[in-house]
Structures are given as C-alpha cells and as structure tokens.
Amino acid sequence: MAGNGNSGRPGKPASLHILQGNRSKKNFDELINEIKAPPVPIEAPPMPSFLSDEAVIEWERVVPALMALGLIATLDQMVLATYCQAYADWLRFQRLIAERNAASADGLGGDVQTFKTGAQQMHVLRQLANDAEKRANAAGAQFGFTPMARRNLKTAPAPQGELFPNEQRDAASGYFS
Incomplete structure (x- = not known):
C-alpha cells in the first residue's frame, strides 16, 4: 500500500517555509499569498x-x-x-x-x-x-x-535602508534623468 493522508512529514505553514529558506522550492508567490490571506486568520x-x-x-x-x-x-x-x-x-x-x-x-x-x-x-x-x-x-x-x-x-534579512535621505535622493535622481 502506497500510503495515506498520515504518511510523511506534516506540512509546514508558509511563514516557516520562508523563514527557513524555502528549501522545498515551493512557489514563492503562492507562499506570500498564503501569508497575506491565511486559511485561518x-x-x-x-x-x-x-x-x-x-x-x-x-x-x-x-x-x-x-x-x-x-x-x-x-x-x-x-x-x-x-x-x-x-x-x-x-x-x-x-x-x-x-x-x-x-x-x-x-x-x-x-x-x-x-x-x-x-x-x-x-x-x-x-x-x-x-x-x-x-x-x-x-x-x-x-x-x-x-x-x-x-x-x-533563518530570519529574513532586514530591508536595506535608503542610500540617501529624501532630499538628497531627489537631487541625485535629477542628475540621471
């Protein structure tokens, strides 16, 4: 017999998949959608x-x-x-x-x-x-x-801050446009 619903490891919540580095290579967008709209609030x-x-x-x-x-x-x-x-x-x-x-x-x-x-x-x-x-x-x-x-x-790294404060960023963007 091949197995039943109790076979194998129990599934992980999407947040744990992302925190642990998504080694199972699940679709990242689906994981994010599950976190944004979880089946149980x-x-x-x-x-x-x-x-x-x-x-x-x-x-x-x-x-x-x-x-x-x-x-x-x-x-x-x-x-x-x-x-x-x-x-x-x-x-x-x-x-x-x-x-x-x-x-x-x-x-x-x-x-x-x-x-x-x-x-x-x-x-x-x-x-x-x-x-x-x-x-x-x-x-x-x-x-x-x-x-x-x-x-x-593995916690996600903190998002990188802005390279320049708002005024300097706006002035710098004028040079490249």
Missing part, C-alpha cells in the same frame, strides 16, 4: 479565565511573538493554554523543590524521598515537575519553542 486566541497568574504572564509574553511570526490563530487556544499552564506548574514545583532542598540537611529534600524502611525514590515534587516540563515541551514544540525547532529558522 492570524489572531490571538482569547485567554482562558482558568489560567493561573504565572500562566497569564507567560501567555502575555509569548502571544505577541507568535503573532509577529504569524504562527498563531484563534484555533490554537487549547495548545497555547496547555503550554502556559504546564509552564506555570513547572515553575511552582521548581520553587517547592528549591524550598525543600534548602530546608533539608543533605540538600536533596525535594529531589529524593526516603521512606521509613530506608528505601529511596524520586520525590513526588520532582516527578510532578518533570511531568509539567514534558507537557510544556510537547505543547511548546507545536509553536517552535524548542531549540531544535528554532535551529533551522
């Missing part, structure tokens, strides 16, 4: 009311950057909320681990849990922090938040 999704304070801060930090890159739409509310809340959870657990480590004699109170029998295992706070980190990385990868996702991004 580039718009910030409404922020959910259930986000914690730290998740709200992260939402407000990343949404403008995603808007500038054209990588966000109102349909992305759930994955963005998942990322922001997972990030906030990770911060909270890291703070609790640091407090327990500072209070413990060996400095591992938040990392290692010792039972009455002497058996040791990873502390539940460390497990929760690791889970929050995995959730944040998985959701953030959807937007290119990981170093590997950004590795191939």
